[in-house]
Amino acid sequence: MTTTTAxxxxxxxxxxxxxxxxxxxxxxxxxxxxxxxxxxxxxxxNTPERVVRAYLEMAAQPGDPEHDLGVVxxxxxxxxxxxxxxxxxxxxxxEHHLLPFTGTAWVSYVPNVGRVVGLSKLPxxxxxxxxxxxxxxxxxxxxxxxxxxxVQPAGVGVLIQGVHTCMRLRGAKAGGQMRTYxxxxxxxxxxxxxxxxxxxxxx
Numbered sequence: 287m288t289t290t291t292a293x294x295x296x297x298x299x300x301x302x303x304x305x306x307x308x309x310x311x312x313x314x315x316x317x318x319x320x321x322x323x324x325x326x327x328x329x330x331x332n333t334p335e336r337v338v339r340a341y342l343e344m345a346a347q348p349g350d351p352e353h354d355l356g357v358v359x360x361x362x363x364x365x366x367x368x369x370x371x372x373x374x375x376x377x378x379x380x381e382h383h384l385l386p387f388t389g390t391a392w393v394s395y396v397p398n399v400g401r402v403v404g405l406s407k408l409p410x411x412x413x414x415x416x417x418x419x420x421x422x423x424x425x426x427x428x429x430x431x432x433x434x435x436x437v438q439p440a441g442v443g444v445l446i447q448g449v450h451t452c453m454r455l456r457g458a459k460a461g462g463q464m465r466t467y468x469x470x471x472x473x474x475x476x477x478x479x480x481x482x483x484x485x486x487x488x489x
Contacts, residue, residue, distance in 0.1 A: 295347050295418070298339045309327055310338045338467040344379055344386070349414040354407040355436035360400040366440070368479065370394035370486055371408045371448075380452040382420035389422075389448030389463070392487040395433050395478070396441040403437055422448050422466050430468040441473035 294324050301307045315335035318325040325334065325391045372392030380387050393408040415428045445467035453460055467487075 295345050296342060301338070301342055307338065310478040311335055315346055321425050325344050325475065333445075341379075341384070344377065345418050347414055349410040351414055351432040352436060354410045354414075355403055355432060356408075357403065359402045359404070359439070360401075363445040364397045364399075364402055364430075366396060368394045368396050368406075368473070368483060369402070370441070370443075370483065371405055372398075372447055372487060373443075374409045374412050375414040376412050376446075378416040378422075379418065379424060380450060381454070382423055383452040384419065385450075385452040385455065387422065387448045387450040387452070387464075389446060391429070391447075392445045392483075393429060393433070394443040394473065394483050394486075395437060398440050400439060401439065407425045421489050422446055422450075422469070424464045426468045430470055434470055439471065441465065441471035441476070441479065442471070443469045443473040443480070444489045445484070445489065447487075 296304065301310075307327065314337045315325040318330060318333065323330060325331070335407070370392060371394075373390035374393065375388070377388050379388055391412045393412065393428040411429055411432055415425055415432070426444050426446050430442050433439060433442045433444075445465070448451055448464045448466075450464060453462075467484070470478055472481060
């Protein structure tokens, strides 16, 4: 079986220096022709480059969870109750159709002694894992994994509510929202903490 090693995301300027950039732009032109369009008409002449730039921006993977979550405030005295941030808006790409899905995330953790992170680091972590071809189930788990690995809390809860254009614009053409959550540690073992987290994330 052949395996491929993923490269880090390219910025638009970096991508223009690579052979794949030419192929990507040509591919968008070909797609426009398949849609019955003339890719050289005034309204579409620059569309292929814009599409490539847009996808590279949406897959930029900002931030670095190891750095962002690795900086803890050891002098903060915390009572051992959950710290919850949300709703955190995000935009991601369905990896099956490369159509956007958008929504909100709630991230909660129960700090261990001397391991409190800056609140802005939680939205940064959501943005990092959202900005790539993704599925919502994996996105939820990856955020929880990052908190467990780098913050080492007593418990973690992550809940995501998303709207998927791949379902609304094609296929079933149905509305509705998708809700996924992942709980770890005391957030999983303690029914009261789990219920408190889920209640806090209910609109």
